[in-house]
Amino acid sequence: MTVTIYDVAREARVSMATVSRVVNGNQNVKPETRDKVNEVIKKLNYRPNAVARGLASKRTTTVGVIIPDISNVYYSQLARGLEDIATMYKYHSIISNSDNDPVKEKEIFNNLLSKQVDGIIFLGGTISEEIKDLINKSSVPVVVSGTNGKDDGIASVNIDFKAAAKEITSQLITNGAKSFAFVGGDYSKKAQEDVLAGLQEVLSQHQLQLDNDLIFNGNETYKDGVRAFESLKSAKPDAILSISDEQAIGLVHSAQDVGVSVPESLQIVSFNNTRLVEMVRPQLSSVIQPLYDIGAVGMRLLTKYMNEEEIEEPNVILPHRIEYRGTTK
Numbered sequence: 001m002t003v004t005i006y007d008v009a010r011e012a013r014v015s016m017a018t019v020s021r022v023v024n025g026n027q028n029v030k031p032e033t034r035d036k037v038n039e040v041i042k043k044l045n046y047r048p049n050a051v052a053r054g055l056a057s058k059r060t061t062t063v064g065v066i067i068p069d070i071s072n073v074y075y076s077q078l079a080r081g082l083e084d085i086a087t088m089y090k091y092h093s094i095i096s097n098s099d100n101d102p103v104k105e106k107e108i109f110n111n112l113l114s115k116q117v118d119g120i121i122f123l124g125g126t127i128s129e130e131i132k133d134l135i136n137k138s139s140v141p142v143v144v145s146g147t148n149g150k151d152d153g154i155a156s157v158n159i160d161f162k163a164a165a166k167e168i169t170s171q172l173i174t175n176g177a178k179s180f181a182f183v184g185g186d187y188s189k190k191a192q193e194d195v196l197a198g199l200q201e202v203l204s205q206h207q208l209q210l211d212n213d214l215i216f217n218g219n220e221t222y223k224d225g226v227r228a229f230e231s232l233k234s235a236k237p238d239a240i241l242s243i244s245d246e247q248a249i250g251l252v253h254s255a256q257d258v259g260v261s262v263p264e265s266l267q268i269v270s271f272n273n274t275r276l277v278e279m280v281r282p283q284l285s286s287v288i289q290p291l292y293d294i295g296a297v298g299m300r301l302l303t304k305y306m307n308e309e310e311i312e313e314p315n316v317i318l319p320h321r322i323e324y325r326g327t328t329k
Contacts, residue, residue, distance in 0.1 A: 003047070075146075
């Protein structure tokens with residue numbers, strides 16, 4: 001049978017209020033009484049009921065984490081950062097996989113609220129209108145890591161994708177590229193918009209343009225990279241910007257399969273810089289997002305909201321850099 005606070009109080013010959021104070025670290029307990037209660041807790045292997053404690057204190061020290069695709073290495077690296085900070089601040093996380101499905105996201109969001117979480121953090125770049133509405137009405141603070149929520153009034157952590165795209169495009173043009181393609185994804189629509197804006201701005205400055213038939217949307221997977229190459233190969237672009245590493249690897253392999261030389265005939269750049277970029281040959285040129293930091297800073301921002309600390313900037317933009325490897329000249 002489950003040991004209760006009543007059992008501990010009876011064994012230690014103290015009140016349940018005294019046991020509660022000991023469990024919660026209240027210093028208003030005599031040292032000898034605290035030692036006696038702790039001995040009984042150890043003897044009976046008593047584990048405090050977190051839900052009951054949460055109802056009493058109105059805090060459960062748990063946070064909900066919603067991830068579009070838990071199997072994607074990009075999101076796993078974000079999750080590692082937030083989990084380390086959650087542990088540091090003594091929060092436990094409930095991680096849920098949404099499959100980037102707005103209906104499932106809404107269900108998960110409401111389910112997390114029913115579990116009395118103290119806050120919720122989204123990992124990923126796309127927030128549906130329904131979720132925006134839920135966030136705005138939420139009884140607990142919500143932070144998004146991996147997208148910029150400034151335009152929607154949502155606390156967020158991200159990099160400047162537009163600035164990164166402008167840097168890359170300028171360098172690729174310097175390398176000799178004149179025709180460009182873009183491969184985006186449903187998981188990162190906001191990032192995709194920013195990358196396209198930066199790409200098109202620089203192309204316009206050089207009297208170049210990005211045709212609509214050279215824009216491919218997928219789900220940020222390796223297979224989508226393969227499909228994207230099939231769709232784009234007849235146009236023979238000089239360079240492709242891909243929103244995800246997995247897609248970019250699919251592009252590289254597909255090009256190699258039909259004898260297109262990378263980077264001599266086709267330059268490819270991705271936007272994640274997960275550990276996958278060094279596992280392909282040639283190694284991928286990529287925007288280095290500080291993935292661990294994006295997750296960690298997002299979690300720290302959430303703890304500030306949960307603890308009602310001062311927030312200097314609700315929309316944090318972290319620095320990026322670009323690593324030019326074997327898929328660019």
